[in-house]
Amino acid sequence: MIHVEEHKDPQQNLKSESFLLPKKLYLPISQHVGAPSKLLVKKGDEVNEGDMIADVNGFVSAALHAPASGKITEIKTISHPSLKQSQGIVLNCQHQQKQDSPRKNIEELTSEQLIEIVKNSGIVGMGGAAFPTHVKLKPPKEISTLIINGCECEPYLACDCRLMIEKIKEIFAGIDIIRKLINPKEIIFAVENNKPEAIKKINLAISTKKIGLSNVRLAIVESAYPQGGEKQLIKAVTAKEVPPAGLPFDVGCLVFNVATCFAIYEAVHFSKPLIERLVSFAGDALVKPKNVWIKIGTTLKELFDSKVLEFKVSPKVIVSGGPMMGVALTGLNFPILKGTGGFLFLANTSKVDESVCLKCARCVDVCSMNLLPLEYSKLVKNNEFDSLDDFNINDCIECGCCAYSCPAKIPIVHYIKVGKACKPKK
Amino acid sequence: MRQVIIALIPATIAGLILFRIRAALLIVICVFVSIATEEVISRIRKKPSTITDYSAALTGLLLALILPPTTSWYGAILGSIFAILVGKHLFGGLGMNIFNPALIGRAFLMASYPKMLTTYIKPFAADSISCATPLALNKFSQIGTPLTDLFFGGVSGSIGETSAICLIVGGIYILIRKIADWRIPVSMLVTTIVFSTILYLTNNAYGSPLFHILSGGLLLGVFFMATDPVTTPVTKKGRYVFGITAAIMIMVIRVFGGLSEGVMYSILFMNALTPLINRYTKPKRFGA
Numbered sequence: 001m002i003h004v005e006e007h008k009d010p011q012q013n014l015k016s017e018s019f020l021l022p023k024k025l026y027l028p029i030s031q032h033v034g035a036p037s038k039l040l041v042k043k044g045d046e047v048n049e050g051d052m053i054a055d056v057n058g059f060v061s062a063a064l065h066a067p068a069s070g071k072i073t074e075i076k077t078i079s080h081p082s083l084k085q086s087q088g089i090v091l092n093c094q095h096q097q098k099q100d101s102p103r104k105n106i107e108e109l110t111s112e113q114l115i116e117i118v119k120n121s122g123i124v125g126m127g128g129a130a131f132p133t134h135v136k137l138k139p140p141k142e143i144s145t146l147i148i149n150g151c152e153c154e155p156y157l158a159c160d161c162r163l164m165i166e167k168i169k170e171i172f173a174g175i176d177i178i179r180k181l182i183n184p185k186e187i188i189f190a191v192e193n194n195k196p197e198a199i200k201k202i203n204l205a206i207s208t209k210k211i212g213l214s215n216v217r218l219a220i221v222e223s224a225y226p227q228g229g230e231k232q233l234i235k236a237v238t239a240k241e242v243p244p245a246g247l248p249f250d251v252g253c254l255v256f257n258v259a260t261c262f263a264i265y266e267a268v269h270f271s272k273p274l275i276e277r278l279v280s281f282a283g284d285a286l287v288k289p290k291n292v293w294i295k296i297g298t299t300l301k302e303l304f305d306s307k308v309l310e311f312k313v314s315p316k317v318i319v320s321g322g323p324m325m326g327v328a329l330t331g332l333n334f335p336i337l338k339g340t341g342g343f344l345f346l347a348n349t350s351k352v353d354e355s356v357c358l359k360c361a362r363c364v365d366v367c368s369m370n371l372l373p374l375e376y377s378k379l380v381k382n383n384e385f386d387s388l389d390d391f392n393i394n395d396c397i398e399c400g401c402c403a404y405s406c407p408a409k410i411p412i413v414h415y416i417k418v419g420k421a422c423k424p425k426k
Numbered sequence: 427m428r429q430v431i432i433a434l435i436p437a438t439i440a441g442l443i444l445f446r447i448r449a450a451l452l453i454v455i456c457v458f459v460s461i462a463t464e465e466v467i468s469r470i471r472k473k474p475s476t477i478t479d480y481s482a483a484l485t486g487l488l489l490a491l492i493l494p495p496t497t498s499w500y501g502a503i504l505g506s507i508f509a510i511l512v513g514k515h516l517f518g519g520l521g522m523n524i525f526n527p528a529l530i531g532r533a534f535l536m537a538s539y540p541k542m543l544t545t546y547i548k549p550f551a552a553d554s555i556s557c558a559t560p561l562a563l564n565k566f567s568q569i570g571t572p573l574t575d576l577f578f579g580g581v582s583g584s585i586g587e588t589s590a591i592c593l594i595v596g597g598i599y600i601l602i603r604k605i606a607d608w609r610i611p612v613s614m615l616v617t618t619i620v621f622s623t624i625l626y627l628t629n630n631a632y633g634s635p636l637f638h639i640l641s642g643g644l645l646l647g648v649f650f651m652a653t654d655p656v657t658t659p660v661t662k663k664g665r666y667v668f669g670i671t672a673a674i675m676i677m678v679i680r681v682f683g684g685l686s687e688g689v690m691y692s693i694l695f696m697n698a699l700t701p702l703i704n705r706y707t708k709p710k711r712f713g714a
């Protein structure tokens with residue numbers, strides 16, 4: 001765990017805005033962990049907002065919906081922030097007024113029906129991992145603790161914080177649905193102590209009869225990085241450690257991000273699939289940082305063309321995600337995905353050349369997973385990929401604490417990613 | 427590295443006061459030759475100059491401080507070249523070396539000129555009156571040395587090792603400024619005290635715990651050699667292993683071995699074991 005400069009001011013205090021009338025959308029069919037979705041449309045098809053345009057394809061996979069009405073102009077390879085490229089759908093929007101239609105008889109829905117709704121709404125974990133939510137809702141083991149993740153530990157990002165401030169009622173309604181499905185003994189709503197306004201809202205919600213759920217408890221955790229990491233958060237609130245290569249349900253826990261709870265609420269109460277999300281745009285290259293509701297598939301370029309965002313100076317670095325775990329982008333032609341919480345536009349790079357490792361062990365002291373990060377950069381540089389498993393490289397969650405703390409500025413996470421990709425598969 | 431040099435200032439001044447011009451000459455030669463060797467190697471390997479990182483200067487200074495004041499000028503030159511060339515660059519340069527370069531330099535001289543490296547003189551003396559070190563006196567002639575002399579430095583020995591108080595001041599600076607982790611120095615000192623107390627209780631002739639702490643190169647080794655991050659373990663458990671084992675080895679050599687002092691060999695030996703120690707003292711795996 002480390003303490004980083006948070007840069008949450010002013011981002012956390014910016015009321016959310018909307019930009020929901022894009023001209024063109026670029027929709028990769030891999031926006032989640034697992035198999036890419038199966039295409040249901042072809043070039044020339046007309047679609048309505050909310051239509052499923054690609055379906056679940058295998059056990060771990062997610063569906064994709066048309067964020068707006070319009071015409072499919074192309075199916076082609078498009079830019080993807082983390083995969084670089086992916087097969088995708090290009091949609092020319094012809095916006096139509098769409099009324100929200102509240103679903104009736106929600107109380108009467110069975111568990112199977114609820115999970116089916118989530119599955120057919122294309123919901124994935126929105127905290128960054130993008131794991132298909134319907135798979136998570138059928139845990140193979142009994143769950144005693146449901147954890148709601150309201151920790152947004154990446155510097156700059158504040159979309160989850162804003163969502164808690166502006167939509168707490170809806171988040172609780174989403175939690176209520178998850179509660180019905182997995183029936184936990186207790187629900188822990190975890191927030192970092194650097195979000196006082198969100199904490200106020202949660203407390204208010206808990207104490208309000210109509211919204212609050214009987215077994216929800218608020219856990220205020222220290223603001224540190226990576227406090228919002230699944231394994232770290234479980235340890236912080238339950239003192240349990242998820243075993244190596246294990247999953248949260250191995251210790252009876254399940255973790256849902258607040259934005260995912262909100263998406264579940266919308267899907268169940270309004271039959272609205274995951275086609276929009278709240279995104280933070282931050283960094284000193286912007287005239288004004290913002291938190292904006294955006295249609296999935298909107299490109300950064302369109303946001304700048306339509307003056308939703310404006311550059312003060314031309315950015316030296318553009319990052320999808322936060323500064324710790326995000327990926328650097330090569331331009332503005334990238335779409336916003338279901339799992340993207342924010343973008344960073346920085347006017348300066350503090351790019352310092354990597355120097356030699358002096359074995360100061362600072363990376364060892366800060367490692368979130370008790371590893372020896374310096375060994376990874378050394379082994380990868382020497383092409384000794386076979387030995388990486390001796391140091392449990394797969395335990396690494398790529399949080400970046402090691403590289404952040406390294407006085408020699410060694411991009412350790414870069415070497416770890418290379419190492420994981422090159423090491424012999426067992 | 428610069429901070430370590432600052433921490434060595436008291437001990438260096440003590441060496442200059444005790445051994446005057448001999449000390450001054452050796453320090454100048456070692457530091458200069460180390461830096462020059464470093465620069466020449468960088469130029470030959472076409473790498474950017476590294477003398478501004480102070481590591482070569484530190485190696486030179488440390489080497490001078492662990493040499494007897496009567497070491498000849500050519501001994502100092504050869505030792506410095508060997509320390510930088512073999513001790514450091516043959517392993518790949520800064521950060522890659524397994525052994526402490528200054529100790530490698532001294533070990534080389536010890537092997538090549540054993541007589542030169544085991545002849546010590548009285549401090550404050552204008553001409554060289556040879557005189558055994560307190561450890562040797564105790565071990566081979568059963569002659570004790572007053573603890574106050576050991577503490578302040580009025581005894582024979584290497585240039586930088588004789589004044590315990592100056593080394594302690596530097597050591598405290600290193601620990602307070604967190605220039606090095608405390609685990610190795612503290613575990614070495616505690617182990618030395620425990621081990622020597624046990625021996626002392628069985629036989630007074632082995633020397634008291636205080637005598638062992640204050641004499642020889644122990645404090646210099648503890649604070650300035652065993653704290654070199656490059657050649658010591660990165661794991662916390664490993665640092666205890668390093669400190670405890672090194673201290674036990676030092677005491678075994680001092681009391682039962684053929685030599686009167688064992689700091690250099692013990693630390694070099696532990697340097698060699700460091701990669702292995704790292705591997706077997708990995709922190710507890712998360713969730714395991």
Ligand code: SF4
Nearest residue numbers: 357359360361363406
């Ligand atoms: S923090 Fe950097 S310099 Fe220090 S041990 Fe780790 S990799 Fe080496």
Ligand code: SF4
Nearest residue numbers: 367396398399400402
């Ligand atoms: S080694 Fe992996 S888990 Fe440890 S600090 Fe670095 S990125 Fe994080």
